Amino acid sequence: DGGITQSPKYLFRKEGQNVTLSCEQNLNHDAMYWYRQDPGQGLRLIYYSQIVNDFQKGDIAEGYSVSREKKESFPLTVTSAQKNPTAFYLCASSARGSGRALEIRGDTQYFGPGTRLTVL
Amino acid sequence: KQEVTQIPAALSVPEGENLVLNCSFTDSAIYNLQWFRQDPGKGLTSLLLIQSSQREQTSGRLNASLDKSSGRSTLYIAASQPGDSATYLCAPRGSARQLTFGSGTQLTVLP
Numbered sequence: 001d002g003g004i005t006q007s008p009k010y011l012f013r014k015e016g017q018n019v020t021l022s023c024e025q026n027l028n029h030d031a032m033y034w035y036r037q038d039p040g041q042g043l044r045l046i047y048y049s050q051i052v053n054d055f056q057k058g059d060i061a062e063g064y065s066v067s068r069e070k071k072e073s074f075p076l077t078v079t080s081a082q083k084n085p086t087a088f089y090l091c092a093s094s095a096r097g098s099g100r101a102l103e104i105r106g107d108t109q110y111f112g113p114g115t116r117l118t119v120l
Numbered sequence: 121k122q123e124v125t126q127i128p129a130a131l132s133v134p135e136g137e138n139l140v141l142n143c144s145f146t147d148s149a150i151y152n153l154q155w156f157r158q159d160p161g162k163g164l165t166s167l168l169l170i171q172s173s174q175r176e177q178t179s180g181r182l183n184a185s186l187d188k189s190s191g192r193s194t195l196y197i198a199a200s201q202p203g204d205s206a207t208y209l210c211a212p213r214g215s216a217r218q219l220t221f222g223s224g225t226q227l228t229v230l231p
Binding site for chain 1 (some may be wrong): 123152154156161162163164165166169209211213218219220221222223224
């Protein structure tokens with residue numbers, strides 16, 4: 001059963017703690033993404049990775065870190081430097097992140113079910 | 121920087137009505153545009169992807185149009201059903217090859 005999984009579904013963090021959100025996909029996708037969603041707003045890109053061992057900052061990367069050691073995994077760490085971390089976090093993947101094939105074919109992003117992080 | 125606006129922010133219609141959701145974007149240099157559906161507290165489900173060279177894309181009761189030059193896309197839902205109730209998000213993919221999301225239209229279809 002192919003798809004994207006995120007864990008945990010709910011996460012509570014005390015101020016000053018780092019927490020790591022898991023994202024795993026078995027779709028054999030090259031590209032993976034992390035977004036943040038605040039109430040009543042659209043998604044904002046935190047980090048993305050087009051290939052293993054490579055990742056780039058999105059629009060709101062401050063206070064977050066990622067790694068891409070395996071193709072199927074793209075964990076996100078919310079550090080204590082993130083001043084307002086309470087939000088809904090969504091992970092996504094797509095077959096290819098860049099290249100001419102993307103321009104010609106277009107490339108659908110598939111999303112996981114999300115992790116809701118609350119700072120206590 | 122790409123900015124995406126979706127109007128209306130919320131919409132309530134009786135079951136069976138046809139409806140149109142609007143999406144406008146400021147940078148017309150896009151590769152494609154995706155429409156997503158999001159149920160409360162859930163992830164996003166891709167509905168349609170329309171490439172920059174296309175004018176329309178259809179899937180079942182859904183039809184998306186794209187006018188790249190004017191920076192507009194519409195999502196047409198025919199014969200709406202209560203199960204269509206959700207938030208609908210549009211997201212053009214631009215020259216930076218990343219998606220930029222609108223804040224969505226929250227649709228309620230009343231039985």
